[in-house]
Structures are given as C-alpha cells and as structure tokens.
Amino acid sequence: MQKMDKLLQQMLSQGVYVVGVAEGLETNAFTAAWVMQVSFAPVLLAISINPEHHSYQLLKNAGVCSVNVLSQQQMSLAEHFGQSGLEDKMARGTWILAATGAPVLQESLAYFDCKVSHEVAAGDHQLVICEVIEARQLNVGIPMLYSDTGTMDNSAELYQ
Numbered sequence: 001m002q003k004m005d006k007l008l009q010q011m012l013s014q015g016v017y018v019v020g021v022a023e024g025l026e027t028n029a030f031t032a033a034w035v036m037q038v039s040f041a042p043v044l045l046a047i048s049i050n051p052e053h054h055s056y057q058l059l060k061n062a063g064v065c066s067v068n069v070l071s072q073q074q075m076s077l078a079e080h081f082g083q084s085g086l087e088d089k090m091a092r093g094t095w096i097l098a099a100t101g102a103p104v105l106q107e108s109l110a111y112f113d114c115k116v117s118h119e120v121a122a123g124d125h126q127l128v129i130c131e132v133i134e135a136r137q138l139n140v141g142i143p144m145l146y147s148d149t150g151t152m153d154n155s156a157e158l159y160q
C-alpha cells in the first residue's frame, strides 16, 4: 500500500485546516485535510473525522465547529493540532468565539463557522456534513496543501 498512500497524498489536492469545536466551556481543535465543499445551496462542507478523536465527542454533542484555513507558513500549527492528549492544546494560538460558539483561530487565513447538519458513516471515519453560517477572511497568504505536510500525520501506518 506504500505507493497508494503516496499517490493519495501527493495527487488528490487537499488543503490543511484546524477544526475548532466546543461543548459548553470546553474547547478543542484538530488538524484536518479531509474537508471539502459538497453543496452550493445551502453551503455545506463535509469533514471526515475519526470518531476516536476527542474532538468528535464535542462536535457530536454540541453540533458546531469552525474550519480555519492554515497558510503555507503555519506548519507548526498543523503539527501541534495534529496531536492528541496534549495537556493544554488550546494554549497555542489566539482564539475567539464565532457566532455558533465554536472557537476561531485568529492567525488563520480565513474561517467558516458551521452548524452540523447530519452525519454519514464512511469506513473508519464519520463524514460530518456542516452548514456554513458565516465566512470571513482574517489574514493574507497562500493556503497550505496536505501534500506539503509529508509524514506529519503518520497516515502510512493506517492503511491495511
């Protein structure tokens, strides 16, 4: 499977995002590459999330999230939010709350504030379909590509 995982990462163009979630006073965020627009009216995004992530519980319970676009210069943010079980994960970055209550990363290029519409099972992930409530550009730069992140997500080990 070595060859297929390289082709998936290098040839299927995807961005890199930090998805912010909140339930009550608890906030969290995780790095995601599997994010895409799937409808014009309403504007829907699909986020493919591993249901074992801590963020999934918050997303499921509260039904809101923000999709924050990383720039090519923000590799260390992608790495930081790609880790689980950090003591104070949200101490990294500057966070404000969007209209839905989801945390927004102020250093990102842009954010999409979302409400969960519904979920679809997709193999070992859940496709969370979200309606975009608000979208705003925060900074200027070139969006990061998943292909730039190399082995950061250790995904080669996840293929059967």
Ligand SMILES: Cc1cc2nc3c(=O)[nH]c(=O)nc-3n(C[C@H](O)[C@H](O)[C@H](O)COP(=O)(O)O)c2cc1C
Pocket (backbone or CB within 6 Å): 016, 028, 029, 030, 031, 032, 033, 034, 035, 048, 049, 050, 052, 053, 054, 055, 056, 078, 079, 081, 082, 083, 084, 085, 146, 149, 152, 153
């Ligand atoms: C570049 C990169 C892309 C990633 N893409 C996804 C993704 O699309 N979906 C997903 O569920 N996890 C993805 N991950 C893994 C999560 O970010 C990672 O497991 C994170 O630790 C989950 O955090 P949490 O347990 O605090 O929610 C990605 C990680 C990296 C580094």
